[in-house]
Amino acid sequence: MNGRQLDLSSLSDAQRAELDHLTHRHGTSWITVGLWIAVMGIYLASDILAVLRIIPLWAGMLINCTVGYFIFSVVHDGVHYAICRNKRLNDAIAQSAVLLGAPYLSLPLFRWGHLKHHRHTNDPVHDPDFALHGVWWTLPFRWAFIDLIYLIHLLQHGDTLARQSLRASIPWIGATLALLAALIVSGYGLEVLMLWFIPSRAIFITLGFSFFWLPHVPHDTRQADNFTRATTVRIGHEWLMAPLLQWQHVHLIHHLYPTTPFYNNAKVWRLIEPVLRQRDLAIQQGFAIQPQLHPAAESAPPTL
Numbered sequence: 276m277n278g279r280q281l282d283l284s285s286l287s288d289a290q291r292a293e294l295d296h297l298t299h300r301h302g303t304s305w306i307t308v309g310l311w312i313a314v315m316g317i318y319l320a321s322d323i324l325a326v327l328r329i330i331p332l333w334a335g336m337l338i339n340c341t342v343g344y345f346i347f348s349v350v351h352d353g354v355h356y357a358i359c360r361n362k363r364l365n366d367a368i369a370q371s372a373v374l375l376g377a378p379y380l381s382l383p384l385f386r387w388g389h390l391k392h393h394r395h396t397n398d399p400v401h402d403p404d405f406a407l408h409g410v411w412w413t414l415p416f417r418w419a420f421i422d423l424i425y426l427i428h429l430l431q432h433g434d435t436l437a438r439q440s441l442r443a444s445i446p447w448i449g450a451t452l453a454l455l456a457a458l459i460v461s462g463y464g465l466e467v468l469m470l471w472f473i474p475s476r477a478i479f480i481t482l483g484f485s486f487f488w489l490p491h492v493p494h495d496t497r498q499a500d501n502f503t504r505a506t507t508v509r510i511g512h513e514w515l516m517a518p519l520l521q522w523q524h525v526h527l528i529h530h531l532y533p534t535t536p537f538y539n540n541a542k543v544w545r546l547i548e549p550v551l552r553q554r555d556l557a558i559q560q561g562f563a564i565q566p567q568l569h570p571a572a573e574s575a576p577p578t579l
Contacts, residue, residue, distance in 0.1 A: 397495070
């Protein structure tokens with residue numbers, strides 16, 4: 276199922292045209308490009324200022340942990356070719372964003388894993404993100420090593436494309452190891468730890484919670500069995516939750532229309548909410564973790 280398989284007959288021609296406009300990248304997504312420039316610039320400035328001791332290392336670490344979290348929208352939209360029309364430029368921007376947290380990872384490798392998640396959401400065998408669920412006390416450790424978990428999944432369940440993508444990562448792995456070794460030998464080991472390694476794990480933990488785990492709680496419904504119930508929608512405090520969750524608070528919209536630029540997700544939800552209310556929905560209210568499960572008949576809005 277995808278967004279086009281919803282019954283959109285209740286939408287007017289103007290609403291359908293707006294839906295098509297919102298769910299596709301037209302030309303260049305300048306908001307995403309602007310976010311990329313801002314985050315990359317702040318992160319680089321933080322590194323330089325911390326290395327020069329103009330700001331303390333701990334301050335640089337906190338800055339990198341914070342701004343690095345928001346680079347994921349750039350990487351994620353790049354995976355879905357939602358940044359710009361030129362695919363090479365789209366991938367170059369997204370790959371540069373990957374460098375902040377995982378410089379050893381090629382974008383095609385993450386794209387393979389993430390698109391597999393889209394095809395098999397909540398499937399215990401075929402969804403690489405399913406290993407990021409589990410007993411509560413194990414979750415931070417799972418999230419901190421998303422890259423390792425994806426690698427394990429690839430080695431166990433990878434296909435020809437996955438193996439090709441892994442080979443494409445070998446130059447990135449080699450270059451990363453060489454650079455890290457050179458920096459450590461040159462006396463910058465503490466800087467590597469404070470400005471890259473700790474921030475990268477912190478970024479993975481926050482993304483593991485907000486993006487990989489939270490939108491699919493309670494993880495007991497496979498997308499193949501019930502598409503609209505397998506992924507949640509969060510309602511309430513949108514003024515705060517939307518930016519905190521990088522506009523993935525209505526994550527169901529992303530699974531329905533994955534080419535939607537991240538900043539349009541909430542607009543799409545508002546546009547087709549009456550349609551989606553006719554289906555089973557998992558709705559997280561406010562700051563709730565567990566969603567309220569609304570069967571289709573109960574999800575329908577009251578008649579005024």
